[in-house]
Amino acid sequence: MTTLTAARRRPRRSAEHxxxxxxxxxxxxxxxxxxxxxxxxxxxxFYLSLTxxxxxxxxxxxxxxxxxxxxxxxxxxxxxxxxxxxLVLFGGLSAVGGxxxxxxxxxxxxxxxxxxxxxxxxxxxSLVATSLIWQGMYQPSGMINKFxxxxxxxxxxxxxxADPSTALYAVIVPALWRQIGYVMVLYLAGLKGIDxxxxxxxxxxxxxxxxxxxRITLPQLKxxxxxxxxxxxxxxxxxxxxxxxxxxxxxxxSSELLSTYMYSTAFxxxxxxxxxxxxxxxxVLAFGVIVTYLVRAFRESDA
Amino acid sequence: xxxxxxxxxxxxxxxxxxxxxxxxxxxxxSATPKSADQKSGAVTIQSNLSSPQAKTAMEALTAAFNxxxxxxxxxxxxxxxxxxxxxxTYLTSATPPxxxxxxxxxxALTYADKGLLLDVSxxxxxxxxxxxxxxxxxxxxxxxxxxxxxxxxxxxxxxxKSNFAKWGVRxxxxxxxxxxxxxxxxxxxxAPIGLGAGGNTPWVASAWFDYLNIRINGAxxxxxxxxxxxxxxxxxxxxxxxxxxxxxxxxxxxxxxxPFQDATTSLLQGRTGMMLIGTFFxxxxxxxxxxxxxxxxxxxxxxxxxxxxxxxxDGFFASARSSHVAGAKEFLTYMATPEAQEIYIKSSSGTxxxxxxxxxxxxxxxxxxxxxxxxxxxDLTQFFNRDSSDALQPTADTALIKFLQQPNQVDSxxxxxxxxAEKVWSA
Numbered sequence: 221m222t223t224l225t226a227a228r229r230r231p232r233r234s235a236e237h238x239x240x241x242x243x244x245x246x247x248x249x250x251x252x253x254x255x256x257x258x259x260x261x262x263x264x265x266f267y268l269s270l271t272x273x274x275x276x277x278x279x280x281x282x283x284x285x286x287x288x289x290x291x292x293x294x295x296x297x298x299x300x301x302x303x304x305x306x307l308v309l310f311g312g313l314s315a316v317g318g319x320x321x322x323x324x325x326x327x328x329x330x331x332x333x334x335x336x337x338x339x340x341x342x343x344x345x346s347l348v349a350t351s352l353i354w355q356g357m358y359q360p361s362g363m364i365n366k367f368x369x370x371x372x373x374x375x376x377x378x379x380x381x382a383d384p385s386t387a388l389y390a391v392i393v394p395a396l397w398r399q400i401g402y403v404m405v406l407y408l409a410g411l412k413g414i415d416x417x418x419x420x421x422x423x424x425x426x427x428x429x430x431x432x433x434x435r436i437t438l439p440q441l442k443x444x445x446x447x448x449x450x451x452x453x454x455x456x457x458x459x460x461x462x463x464x465x466x467x468x469x470x471x472x473x474s475s476e477l478l479s480t481y482m483y484s485t486a487f488x489x490x491x492x493x494x495x496x497x498x499x500x501x502x503x504v505l506a507f508g509v510i511v512t513y514l515v516r517a518f519r520e521s522d523a
Numbered sequence: 524x525x526x527x528x529x530x531x532x533x534x535x536x537x538x539x540x541x542x543x544x545x546x547x548x549x550x551x552x553s554a555t556p557k558s559a560d561q562k563s564g565a566v567t568i569q570s571n572l573s574s575p576q577a578k579t580a581m582e583a584l585t586a587a588f589n590x591x592x593x594x595x596x597x598x599x600x601x602x603x604x605x606x607x608x609x610x611x612t613y614l615t616s617a618t619p620p621x622x623x624x625x626x627x628x629x630x631a632l633t634y635a636d637k638g639l640l641l642d643v644s645x646x647x648x649x650x651x652x653x654x655x656x657x658x659x660x661x662x663x664x665x666x667x668x669x670x671x672x673x674x675x676x677x678x679x680x681x682x683x684k685s686n687f688a689k690w691g692v693r694x695x696x697x698x699x700x701x702x703x704x705x706x707x708x709x710x711x712x713x714a715p716i717g718l719g720a721g722g723n724t725p726w727v728a729s730a731w732f733d734y735l736n737i738r739i740n741g742a743x744x745x746x747x748x749x750x751x752x753x754x755x756x757x758x759x760x761x762x763x764x765x766x767x768x769x770x771x772x773x774x775x776x777x778x779x780x781x782p783f784q785d786a787t788t789s790l791l792q793g794r795t796g797m798m799l800i801g802t803f804f805x806x807x808x809x810x811x812x813x814x815x816x817x818x819x820x821x822x823x824x825x826x827x828x829x830x831x832x833x834x835x836x837d838g839f840f841a842s843a844r845s846s847h848v849a850g851a852k853e854f855l856t857y858m859a860t861p862e863a864q865e866i867y868i869k870s871s872s873g874t875x876x877x878x879x880x881x882x883x884x885x886x887x888x889x890x891x892x893x894x895x896x897x898x899x900x901x902d903l904t905q906f907f908n909r910d911s912s913d914a915l916q917p918t919a920d921t922a923l924i925k926f927l928q929q930p931n932q933v934d935s936x937x938x939x940x941x942x943x944a945e946k947v948w949s950a
Binding site (some may be wrong): 337 | 725778922
């Protein structure tokens with residue numbers, strides 16, 4: 221009797237441990253697809269960064285030559301500096317602006333839906349269309365200069381995109397315009413997840429608005445913050461379409477970002493090896509920033 | 524993801540369409556005997572002529588070719604920027620499109636040197652009427668013909684006749700008169716020289732560099748410079764910029780802020796007086812002002828230098844790996860006929876000149892004048908990127924826009940230009 225039940229039980233148990241072929245397929249097929257479409261090209265990118273290649277002739281191995289060139293390349297340094305400015309301004313302002321907008325619009329009031337939708341609307345537009353709109357506004361005879369003229373600030377009128385001292389900032393504004401709406405939605409979702417009882421208890425204890433914000437809201441948003449940070453870092457480093465559509469990194473490299481420099485090196489100058497090396501640099505930067513942050517965040521939550 | 528699905532689906536649909544086209548092509552040509560070596564299916568034409576007028580013209584051309592009942596062709600129009608970046612991929616793929624729209628000169632030779640272009644010397648055998656200059660321009664320099672020119676156009680300093688009459692000025696015949704004209708116009712509150720090197724058309728500034736260089740140092744020096752046999756920090760190149768500086772005060776201050784399309788609008792509206800531009804700008808000009816447009820030749824600076832003009836030549840080349848060699852050559856042979864070139868000119872804005880001397884151009888006084896100027900030229904150049912490569916063009920854009928904004932830094936600009944160009948030449 222006992223042996224029988226044992227015998228009956230054993231196959232059932234091993235069936236529990238055996239992975240079902242459907243599950244296996246669900247894991248392995250996407251992995252294979254991912255490997256073919258993402259990992260393999262990425263590995264090829266690393267390989268290309270060690271070569272000199274014009275896209276036609278066979279690639280020529282040059283070891284770390286591309287990376288050595290990067291160290292002495294003034295345009296690369298400029299692009300790196302601009303990307304850092306971009307990361308700080310675009311990242312910082314979109315996080316602050318997104319959080320501010322979320323705080324303003326979190327409470328259900330009449331018409332709040334309209335404002336939320338209005339702020340989110342730029343996210344829906346294609347970035348190239350966004351760029352076209354802003355390009356028109358930035359024209360020497362465009363809306364911005366006309367407005368400045370109308371309010372008596374004609375002295376501030378400017379060829380915003382053609383002047384190397386303003387081009388980079390003129391490109392950041394449309395990108396911000398879009399990103400704030402996106403970050404706002406992330407924070408709105410985060411704010412919705414905070415238990416209202418925490419605020420009630422704080423109010424009973426006589427906490428001010430600022431105390432509630434710093435002691436409840438910010439700590440509770442920690443998990444959203446890591447998402448926002450990853451999104452911002454990745455979006456900053458891969459920002460390309462706005463800059464390319466508005467200035468192509470010009471005039472004379474003044475609004476050059478790592479991404480636009482990578483594109484023009486690879487596809488305009490047809491120096492695909494050096495372009496791949498630049499892409500690797502972008503990857504390392506993005507990966508580095510995010511991993512450092514995540515490691516710190518996990519360590520804090522473990523402690 | 525949805526996007527990828529869409530492209531994959533449209534890709535499959537495209538495959539289906541190609542298959543269907545091949546099947547239909549088989550039906551259509553089944554009546555006419557076909558040589559055995561020729562694979563079935565249409566000759567694919569990859570075109571970067573994506574502006575509405577030019578696209579219509581290409582559609583009319585392929586339709587006319589297909590109606591002849593010989594080989595069939597199918598047109599695939601791609602945005603110019605995509606086309607340019609994808610061309611190396613097209614040409615090196617195992618099953619490339621057969622025919623490509625492209626430009627004559629060094630910009631085509633790069634591909635010929637890698638053995639990627641079809642030898643079309645036998646097509647040229649039937650093209651006795653073509654000028655020697657075009658024949659030489661379409662060769663690979665080693666005795667093979669690799670390009671088939673269909674039309675060309677010219678650059679000049681364009682202006683509106685009615686505006687010049689209103690301001691009481693005449694087109695200049697020398698550099699000194701040109702400077703005086705600019706002074707006069709500035710005195711009348713008009714920005715004398717329009718440019719349009721802002722937005723996405725910084726390359727327009729290269730026309731000034733090209734013309735000043737071929738007027739001061741000659742066409743051969745210009746070509747040597749672009750090929751890397753001379754240096755951009757050469758004293759002779761400095762002379763070009765010294766000359767340019769003398770007229771810089773007369774350039775439209777918005778010149779580096781607006782694209783050439785807006786700059787031509789400024790010209791037509793009389794905000795600027797004149798503009799060095801190619802005839803393609805007329806594509807976008809309103810029909811009623813076309814008759815009011817005239818041009819003068821870029822003024823001669825040094826009479827000792829033989830007068831050369833920019834005459835960019837457009838046409839086709841074919842892939843060396845084409846699987847429809849006979850059909851591709853049949854298409855190119857047709858494109859060389861007066862009939863085909865006239866169809867193209869009639870369907871486009873009509874400011875281009877046909878490459879076949881037997882074909883009729885649009886016949887307007889403007890076109891006649893342009894044609895005469897080019898026929899008198901001692902030498903013809905193509906344009907900065909066509910005489911070098913599309914890879915060298917961005918280095919020129921960077922240098923020239925910086926010069927236009929900060930002319931006093933010309934020394935460092937030229938040193939940087941040489942450095943950037945060396946990277947491209949050694950790539």
